[in-house]
Amino acid sequence: MDHPRITFIGAGNMAASIVGGLVESGQPATAINASDPYPQSLEKLREIAPVITHADNNSAVDGADVIILAVKPQVMADVCTGIASAVQASGALVISIAAGITIDSMRNWLGDQTAIVRCMPNTPALLGVGATGLYANEQVSEQQRSFAENILRAVGIIRWVDEERALDAVTALSGSGPAYFFLFMESMIDAGISQGLDRETATELALQTGLGAARMAMENNVDLVELRRRVTSPGGTTQAAVENFEAQGLRTLVSDAMQAAAARAETMAKEMG
Known part of the structure; x- marks a missing residue:
């Protein structure tokens, strides 16, 4: 059929x-x-x-x-x-x-x-x-x-x-995931504005950067760690930013947030069943 x-x-x-x-x-x-x-x-x-x-x-x-x-x-x-x-x-x-x-x-x-x-x-x-x-x-x-x-x-x-x-894990990763990227891009835009860019410029640069990064990740048969390494020159600006993210516990923050989403999905199933 x-x-x-x-x-x-x-x-x-x-x-x-x-x-x-x-x-x-x-x-x-x-x-x-x-x-x-x-x-x-x-x-x-x-x-x-x-x-x-x-x-x-x-x-x-x-x-x-x-x-x-x-x-x-x-x-x-x-x-x-x-x-x-x-x-x-x-x-x-x-x-x-x-x-x-x-x-x-x-x-x-x-x-x-x-x-x-x-x-x-x-x-x-x-x-x-x-x-x-x-x-x-x-x-x-x-x-x-x-x-x-x-x-x-x-x-x-x-x-x-x-x-x-x-x-529940799918919900936490891809189901809710677009909101995570929107929040991250919002934060990048706000940071760009605080450093002197106008909102239109900061927004266009952030959105295009998100699109470009996603395409590079999907269209290159290269591990994400390697892609990140290629952008991160030793002692450069990207390294300074990435080290700050790591020091502030970005990975733990993301993991905890996704666990909260998965737990809520499980709770909702019990409430609606």
Whole structure:
């Protein structure tokens, strides 16, 4: 099956980005259905591609091979129980992009034999450069794993994890990660301004530097340590800055922050399950 029939429940920004990536990669818009309680969200989605839209979830999932749950975690239980009978009858793959909702919780709502892939995309997926971690339960077939891979690859890179709890680490690293880089760039901009640059110049230089560093890291088959070494001349300006970062405990600070994010993800799963 080259083009599975895909239904999105929820037509927000993340759903829209995945739809755009799918259509660009060759998925026919006529094989995509979407439902959302807000007509304006469905209208925006149809501006991206002429998908088939529904106001009712059950009519949207009828005949679907893949159902993507792109709703807020707080309404996931109601959404799942509402479509449970249709999912059990069809044997469709269910993909959840909702943070903090475990597979056990979804199985309780959808049925024990439901094939479920839980994934954690990040906001750069909105630009097609996302990073997504995925975990599948035992009911997911190889064909369904392929469906999940192709769908999420439409908006960036994907990595499977072997244990569901590893998604907490994915959340801490790539899920929350964009905010870390934004904060670091904010700090660089503020420091540049304090040293005499105007805000526009400091901002442009910081953002372009972040983009350039990321491209160098991705496009060179060179370890990050070596890339950093090449920029750090002995006794030079970069060495002075890096030594200050190390002395101030940057690595420990990052590790502690990511541990806090992972712990919060675990807590959220218990609260919402």
